[in-house]
Amino acid sequence: MADALLPVEDAISRITQDVLPTPPETVPLGMALNRILAEPLAARRTQPPFDVSAMDGYAVRAADVATVPAHLTLIGSAPAGHAFEGLVGPNQTVRIFTGAPVPEGADAVLLQEDAVVDPDGRIRATEAVRLQQHIRAKGLDFVEGQVLLPTGTRLGMRQLSLAAALNHGDIPVRSRPRVAIIATGDELVPPGSALGPNQIVASNSFGIAALVETLGGTVIDLGIVSDDRAKLADAIDRATASGADILVTLGGASVGEHDFVREVLMDRGMDLDFWKIAMRPGKPLMFGRLGPMRVLGLPGNPVSSLVCALLFLKPLMQRLLGLPLLDETEFAELGAPVRENDKRQDYVRASLVDLPDGRHIATPLPRQDSSMLSTFAQALCLIVRPPFAAAEAEGAPCRIIRLP
Ligand SMILES: Nc1nc2c(c(=O)[nH]1)N[C@H]1C(S)=C(S)[C@@H](COP(=O)(O)OP(=O)(O)OC[C@H]3O[C@@H](n4cnc5c(N)ncnc54)[C@H](O)[C@@H]3O)O[C@H]1N2
Numbered sequence: 001m002a003d004a005l006l007p008v009e010d011a012i013s014r015i016t017q018d019v020l021p022t023p024p025e026t027v028p029l030g031m032a033l034n035r036i037l038a039e040p041l042a043a044r045r046t047q048p049p050f051d052v053s054a055m056d057g058y059a060v061r062a063a064d065v066a067t068v069p070a071h072l073t074l075i076g077s078a079p080a081g082h083a084f085e086g087l088v089g090p091n092q093t094v095r096i097f098t099g100a101p102v103p104e105g106a107d108a109v110l111l112q113e114d115a116v117v118d119p120d121g122r123i124r125a126t127e128a129v130r131l132q133q134h135i136r137a138k139g140l141d142f143v144e145g146q147v148l149l150p151t152g153t154r155l156g157m158r159q160l161s162l163a164a165a166l167n168h169g170d171i172p173v174r175s176r177p178r179v180a181i182i183a184t185g186d187e188l189v190p191p192g193s194a195l196g197p198n199q200i201v202a203s204n205s206f207g208i209a210a211l212v213e214t215l216g217g218t219v220i221d222l223g224i225v226s227d228d229r230a231k232l233a234d235a236i237d238r239a240t241a242s243g244a245d246i247l248v249t250l251g252g253a254s255v256g257e258h259d260f261v262r263e264v265l266m267d268r269g270m271d272l273d274f275w276k277i278a279m280r281p282g283k284p285l286m287f288g289r290l291g292p293m294r295v296l297g298l299p300g301n302p303v304s305s306l307v308c309a310l311l312f313l314k315p316l317m318q319r320l321l322g323l324p325l326l327d328e329t330e331f332a333e334l335g336a337p338v339r340e341n342d343k344r345q346d347y348v349r350a351s352l353v354d355l356p357d358g359r360h361i362a363t364p365l366p367r368q369d370s371s372m373l374s375t376f377a378q379a380l381c382l383i384v385r386p387p388f389a390a391a392e393a394e395g396a397p398c399r400i401i402r403l404p
Pocket residue numbers: 183184185187188200201202203204205250251252253254255256259281282283284298299300301302304370
């Protein structure tokens with residue numbers, strides 16, 4: 001019987017439908033790197049809170065220094081953090097430093113380099129000033145109550161500094177989605193092992209875990225499980241007990257006698273949504289629900305599992321984080337001709353050159369075997385070739401997904 005293969009876009013919408021965001025939690029600002037805001041953050045203060053000097057120099061009345069030389073009487077000093085409480089009167093000046101409040105009466109700052117202290121102690125301006133010169137007006141950056149970080153913002157270096165400046169010490173963020181990972185296969189051993197004959201190193205879970213953590217999730221690593229139904233059932237039960245939002249299984253997804261991941265999951269109560277999709281690599285992808293846990297069964301071939309994680313696990317996690325799903329494909333030009341495609345949407349590992357004229361040239365790498373991590377690590381993008389796409393010449397437009 002011919003396989004009924006689900007289109008990739010349908011698979012993504014089935015995986016991401018009806019996903020509720022994880023509950024919010026509050027974390028200290030210093031722990032909020034890469035987390036997603038669960039509520040908007042508004043300014044709790046106005047910045048700057050008063051007119052401040054942007055330079056080291058002298059607070060003056062601009063009208064007094066409209067022409068030079070101008071002679072001013074020094075009546076005090078205002079370092080940052082200390083206001084000069086008096087009034088700057090006509091032909092008076094106050095020594096001022098960057099960040100200090102501009103004293104009442106002053107409406108400009110004369111740059112220190114444009115001032116000379118005369119022998120009689122008076123200040124002589126050698127350059128005229130403009131009204132408001134070198135003054136940062138109160139509220140220049142933001143005013144109290146202004147929302148600057150909307151819900152759904154990912155907190156990176158700039159956003160964290162802004163949150164701090166808004167005077168937030170604790171931040172409401174989405175709880176990290178919890179992703180349990182089970183690698184399956186008698187042949188698998190952890191990296192760094194002394195390999196016996198017929199053994200291979202389990203590599204996929206490291207890439208999947210990196211993606212989960214980069215997106216802001218927590219990994220529950222349930223290790224390597226041999227091709228044994230009872231052991232697999234036990235690992236699945238541990239995933240359920242862990243309260244994982246998502247279970248990712250690696251391998252055992254195909255049609256061989258040892259590929260029973262789907263059967264054991266269904267024995268444990270999984271409601272299968274689909275198995276097998278029209279894509280290359282990654283045809284045996286499986287998706288279902290086991291109680292509240294979403295289950296993604298990824299193929300064992302390393303490139304297949306990582307490409308499937310980018311295409312399906314990532315949007316699922318984005319939904320759990322309350323984020324919108326964006327089309328991440330971009331236009332590029334083929335750097336070499338390609339053959340016509342069959343019924344599976346192809347994700348072709350390719351090099352990518354961004355030219356100064358704004359064009360992007362994506363060239364398929366010579367070997368596309370889904371076991372080859374060396375080419376996958378070298379690739380900079382995936383060229384997306386829809387099912388039954390015609391053969392294309394070098395220079396033809398194509399869609400690409402940049403690889404992280
Ligand atoms: N008769 C058919 N055979 C296969 C089909 C098919 O449609 N009919 N599909 C092929 C495709 S496409 C893929 S993809 C693979 C996927 O199969 P499985 O998910 O069952 O994967 P395994 O057989 O368990 O492993 C495949 C390959 O990958 C290695 N592997 C597994 N897990 C890991 C890991 N965690 N880290 C690194 N490498 C791993 C494993 O040793 C195998 O070499 O099926 C095709 N067959």
